[in-house]
Amino acid sequence: MAKFSKWLCSQLRLIGATARKEFIIFTRYPANAVLSLIEPLMWLTPLYFMGKAFSVGGHAVGFEGFTGTSDYFSFVMVGAFMSSYIAVAFWGMAYSIEEDMILGVLEPNWVTPANRVSILLGRSIMFALLTTVQSLGVLLIGALLFNVKVSGDIFVALLIIVPMLIAIFGLGLGLAGIVLAIRRAQTAIDMSNWVFSQISGMQFPVTVLPKPLMAVALTLPATYGYDAVRSVLLGTNPLLPMKQEIMILVTSAIVMCIVGRAVFYTFDRRCRRLGTIGGH
Amino acid sequence: MSTVNSIEVENLRRVFTRRTPRKLPWQRNRQVNGNELCVTGSDKSGNQPKTTVAVDGISFEIQSGEIFGLLGPNGAGKTTTIKMLCTLLEPTSGTARVGGYDIVREPAKVRGSMGTVFSGERSLYWKLTGRENLEYFAALYDVEPSTTASKIDSLLSKMDLESKSNEPVERYSTGMRQRLAVARALLADPPVVLLDEPTAGLDPQSARNLRDTVRSLRDEGHTILLTTHYMAEADELCNRIAIIDHGRIIALDTPAALKAGLQEMHSLEVEVDRAPDGVLDELRSLPLVRGVESHASNNGLETWTIRVLTEDSRQTLDALLDLLRASGDRVLNMKANEPTLEDVFIALTGKSLRD
Structure with missing residues (x-):
């Protein structure tokens, strides 16, 4: 027990040090830091006007038939809030490997005895915290400027987000392994992040998708995350009973962490066999 | 000098097999027309795996407290050897132990018992200060938090970087970056230090300072494996030298004994x-x-x-x-x-x- 608690303290310290390092580097580019905090508004504003253009008397009638709510923009805002965490997995975890390769610091990190998963986790946690600040700011501005109404229990919504985040971090870990192997992955990350978010229903209910695409959507944990959180916060009709959706999220979290870790270490080992660590 | 071996390398071999870049269709046609594609082992698209033996069955032992040099020209296999010893690269065959740990079966323990300094200056976070770099890597090397600050102070002072410790590394000279990289390798006070071309690209004064640092590390009891293609450096620093060429060790002895062979x-x-x-x-x-x-x-x-x-x-x-x-x-x-x-x-x- 004492050994485990010592190991845990050391991992927490490692995660904290990595997150701190990332935060310091983030602040050393102040213009980028400020712009990244306000960037989401730029993407969301056109959707507000599009929703307004398609609504009748302030109600998106057709949309209401699919979701149970006529407030399209609030639906999109919640989707954008959650998809920013998916971006953390793709960019904070997977892309950080490519960034280290380009900077030339991957090898110095990799020759330390530190747990590589903890290094990646520390980076993701920093980006997740920044994303939270960014998303709360966007929600606040959305409430003030665009009349976004969130009426449900935010605490329950946050509890639902936790297993989804863990599942997505598992996915990010697997992707990090793939980036380690393919090295130049920026376009692949960008595309897969976009496809993953869109098919999960970031901007629309997945029930509008054709059957083959909907089948794909139903295999992704984020689909249930979006659906359950919107159901709690906006009162939309859920795809499945809430209990089942939470069970799916919890199971996905466990499975994706195990699979993600296995994929990461498989590619890590492969790179050590091929001698490609550090190249880019 | 103690006779305990810090590093033991036995018949270590590393072969790289790389495919040549995939040819575009018109390039393939041109080659076929030119009758140049009749190569045994090539696949349907004309790509032929290229095999390079980077390290070819080398064996040596390094005693504790020794400075051991791998001397050879560029491409001789020095860096490949270092990469295998620090577990970034798996050997094709053969075995090696660092601090008593096997590099393939116990890589985490190997990494815990050594500090590595790579050639080139881009191995640090340039946007962080020298101190911030060391603080980050101290966590990676699992340095006890209560001693981290004093350890960093002492290393900065030893490497003569105290006055610049709160400046971003991007403002450091090449020599200062190399000294900081050495400080990082010493954070966990490892028994073994690997230095890959530590003075490459340094001006004569900085190179001299770094050689003094290497000597002082030996005096403190660290075992040092350094690669270099500077003969004078190897002669001046090393207790023993292995001369490596085309992946093979062609001579191994003290500098004096090697030169005595040419009397x-x-x-x-x-x-x-x-x-x-x-x-x-x-x-x-x-x-x-x-x-x-x-x-x-x-x-x-x-x-x-x-x-x-x-x-x-x-x-x-x-x-x-x-x-x-x-x-x-x-x-x-x-x-x-x-x-x-x-x-x-x-x-x-x-x-x-x-x-």
């Missing part, structure tokens, strides 16, 4: 007024000559130096001068030297470390 040899250095390319093969074929190399004299006068290793300088001298005169080279200067490690390398391989 019967003479090293002649001739300065000529132009590049002596045409005459080198003829010089090599002279009786008693064991090796010949030439290089730009680096004296700002655009002259060249020919170095001839011979078993008898008296007998070689006339023939050497005759050949140079016949080829139209003007002899500007000439001297006989004590054999150096460079001569050892020339005697063993027939070529210079610079080749």
